[in-house]
Structures are given as structure tokens and as C-alpha cells.
Amino acid sequence: MPEGHTLHRLALTLDRAFAGTRPRVSSPQGRFTEGAALLDGLLLERAQAWGKHLFVTFEGDRILNVHLGLIGVFDVHRYAVEPAAAAVPPPPVGAVRVRLLNEEFVADLRGATVVEIVTPEKLEATVARLGPDPLRVGEPGHDPSRSLVKLARTDRPVAELLMDQSVLAGVGNVYRSELLWKHRVDPFTPGRLVRKKTWLTLWEDLVDLMPIGVAFGQIITLDDQVTRAKAMLAEAAESREGEHPAYLVDWQGGREGERGRVPAGQRRPAYERVSPFPRDYAVYKRQGEPCPLCGSRIRTQVLAGRNLFWCGRCQRRH
DNA sequence: GTTTAATGGGTAT
DNA sequence: TACCCCTTAAACT
Numbered sequence: 001m002p003e004g005h006t007l008h009r010l011a012l013t014l015d016r017a018f019a020g021t022r023p024r025v026s027s028p029q030g031r032f033t034e035g036a037a038l039l040d041g042l043l044l045e046r047a048q049a050w051g052k053h054l055f056v057t058f059e060g061d062r063i064l065n066v067h068l069g070l071i072g073v074f075d076v077h078r079y080a081v082e083p084a085a086a087a088v089p090p091p092p093v094g095a096v097r098v099r100l101l102n103e104e105f106v107a108d109l110r111g112a113t114v115v116e117i118v119t120p121e122k123l124e125a126t127v128a129r130l131g132p133d134p135l136r137v138g139e140p141g142h143d144p145s146r147s148l149v150k151l152a153r154t155d156r157p158v159a160e161l162l163m164d165q166s167v168l169a170g171v172g173n174v175y176r177s178e179l180l181w182k183h184r185v186d187p188f189t190p191g192r193l194v195r196k197k198t199w200l201t202l203w204e205d206l207v208d209l210m211p212i213g214v215a216f217g218q219i220i221t222l223d224d225q226v227t228r229a230k231a232m233l234a235e236a237a238e239s240r241e242g243e244h245p246a247y248l249v250d251w252q253g254g255r256e257g258e259r260g261r262v263p264a265g266q267r268r269p270a271y272e273r274v275s276p277f278p279r280d281y282a283v284y285k286r287q288g289e290p291c292p293l294c295g296s297r298i299r300t301q302v303l304a305g306r307n308l309f310w311c312g313r314c315q316r317r318h
Numbered sequence: 319g320t321t322t323a324a325t326g327g328g329t330a331t
Numbered sequence: 332t333a334c335c336c337c338t339t340a341a342a343c344t
Contacts, residue, residue, distance in 0.1 A: 003325045052326075070326045071338050095338060111338040113327070165327085172325045219325070284325090305332090306326085 002068040004170020005213030007049040014047035017105035028092035051169025069113030076107040130169040134206035144203040151191040159187030160304040177309045178221040198318040283309040
């Protein structure tokens with residue numbers, strides 16, 4: 001699940017559900033028992049994301065640092081329609097490393113590679129190692145200039161650089177394949193041969209696309225879907241002025257009444273977010289299928305440890 | 319029942 | 332480049 005959009009969405013969701021409350025913190029699975037005890041009952045001040053790193057700050061400068069890795073999931077459910085409803089929280093299902101619980105919300109973390117309590121200094125050090133984050137554009141340092149310097153000095157292929165968190169923070173394996181296809185860039189182009197203009201175009205598109213990913217909880221890159229998504233967000237923003245875009249869709253589209261109910265014997269919560277967009281990509285996981293643009297067979301190859309997907313005909317050096 | 323793959327990343331070789 | 336960690340569900344036998 002997790003590229004940068006997932007973590008930023010998660011930070012917003014956790015913030016909305018828990019900031020200003022004193023959640024119970026536990027480790028039903030038992031592998032974070034001591035850490036949970038250090039956070040249990042503390043005021044949760046805020047949750048923030050940089051690239052794929054999540055930090056949840058509690059009072060007293062105790063910060064829960066989470067990295068979901070490849071398979072981690074942090075589910076946040078509203079289990080009580082109103083705080084006063086005194087509903088019974090759903091029992092943890094599976095290997096729940098960390099559970100946050102207040103009177104209204106429950107959040108279960110599974111499968112993360114990093115779960116630890118860090119100091120503000122450690123947070124700063126982690127963030128300092130990251131390249132600019134398209135989801136933090138406008139903040140100091142979050143512009144493409146640093147990444148351009150690295151790009152111009154390396155022969156490493158552009159598809160590898162896009163995934164390097166010290167070059168750009170937040171891009172993962174889906175965004176890189178789809179983005180390079182969309183802009184017809186040969187994934188193997190050495191960094192120093194990538195035109196500045198091309199790289200800036202990629203950056204600008206991420207700045208455009210990733211907030212849509214945050215809003216819908218889903219990577220959306222196909223032109224027609226992007227157009228529809230933007231229209232939906234614009235319409236929602238009009239009727240719900242002042243709300244953060246990330247909530248305009250989810251909290252309307254989710255089947256609110258079913259949240260948090262876990263029927264006996266069922267491994268998953270009964271609710272699923274209702275997405276208006278079927279998961280659809282141009283090249284990602286579509287090896288062997290025709291390129292939507294030229295009909296040539298989509299290819300795949302491991303690059304930077306991950307399966308890259310691209311069209312060998314219409315993606316050229318830029 | 320067992321194996322594999324998955325939107326990641328660190329460390330050892 | 333290889334292997335390790337994390338967890339789950341789909342795809343195998």
C-alpha cells in the first residue's frame with residue numbers, strides 16, 4: 001500500500017482522529033509492549049509525514065516513528081458514531097503491533113518495518129536525509145533544486161533515482177513506472193543525460209498527482225481518471241469549504257454506518273472505502289499487454305531491486 | 319497445505 | 332547482488 005501519498009494521508013487521518021486526545025496505546029501482538037507503555041495515556045499532539053516516514057508526536061517529546069516498509073498497514077476506523085456512544089472497540093485481528101484507541105477511533109498497525117520511539121533530534125536527522133517531498137512543495141527545501149544537482153552528477157538510471165528517497169521523497173514503484181511512461185521517458189536514461197526540463201516536468205506532475213493520491217487513498221495517474229478526480233475534488237471543495245481535500249472524498253464515500261463492526265469469524269472490518277476509481281494503470285503489472293499508446297508489448301525488468309514496467313517503444317531518452 | 323508476491327529499505331557480501 | 336525483516340492473501344500443489 002505505501003508510497004508517499006499513503007503516509008501523508010495516514011498522518012492526516014491519525015491527526016484528525018487522535019490529535020488532542022489521550023489514546024490508550026497497546027501492543028496486542030506483544031512486540032511493542034514496552035514502547036506502548038511509554039506512550040499510553042499521553043496527549044497525542046500531532047501526526048506528520050515526510051516522504052514515506054510517519055511521526056506521531058506525543059507530549060513530552062516522545063515521538064512514535066513508523067515506517068510501513070513494503071507490506072505495513074495502519075488502519076484507522078471510527079468505531080463509535082459519536083464519542084458519547086460508548087461503543088465497544090473491535091477486538092484486534094491478526095498481528096497488531098500497535099493499537100491506538102480513544103473513545104471514537106481505533107488504529108491498528110501491522111507489518112511495519114520500523115516501530116520505535118524517537119527524540120526530536122532523531123526525527124530531524126531522519127528528515128534531513130530525505131530529498132524534497134512533492135507533497136510538501138512550498139515549504140523550505142521542498143523544491144526540485146537539490147534533486148537536480150544529484151541528477152546531473154550521476155550515471156544511475158532515472159528510474160532508480162526516482163525511487164531513491166534521498167533524491168526525491170515519497171515516490172515508489174507504482175508512481176515511478178506510471179510517471180516515466182506518461183512522460184515517455186526511457187527508465188534507463190542516465191541521470192546526467194536527463195534534461196533539466198524533463199526532470200522539472202516529472203516533479204511538477206508529482207506535485208499535481210500526489211495530492212490526488214492523498215485525497216482518494218489511491219494512486220491515480222491516467223489522464224481521464226485524473227481529470228475526473230480533480231473535478232470531484234473541486235466540486236466537493238465548494239460544498240464543504242474549509243475542509244482539507246484529503247477528507248472530501250473518503251469520509252463521504254466510506255460506508256460510515258458499517259465502520260468498526262467486525263462480524264465473528266471475519267478477518268477484515270466490514271467496511272471498505274468506496275472508491276469511484278477502479279485500480280487501473282498504464283504499465284504497472286501489465287507486462288505482456290499492449291502499451292495503451294503504441295500497442296507495443298509492455299516489458300518488465302528488476303531495477304533497483306523492484307519490478308520496473310515500461311514500454312520499450314514509446315519511452316525514449318529525454 | 320505450501321509458496322509466492324506485494325506501492326520498502328537496511329545491512330552484509 | 333544477496334539476503335534479511337515485517338504480514339497477509341492469492342496462487343499454487
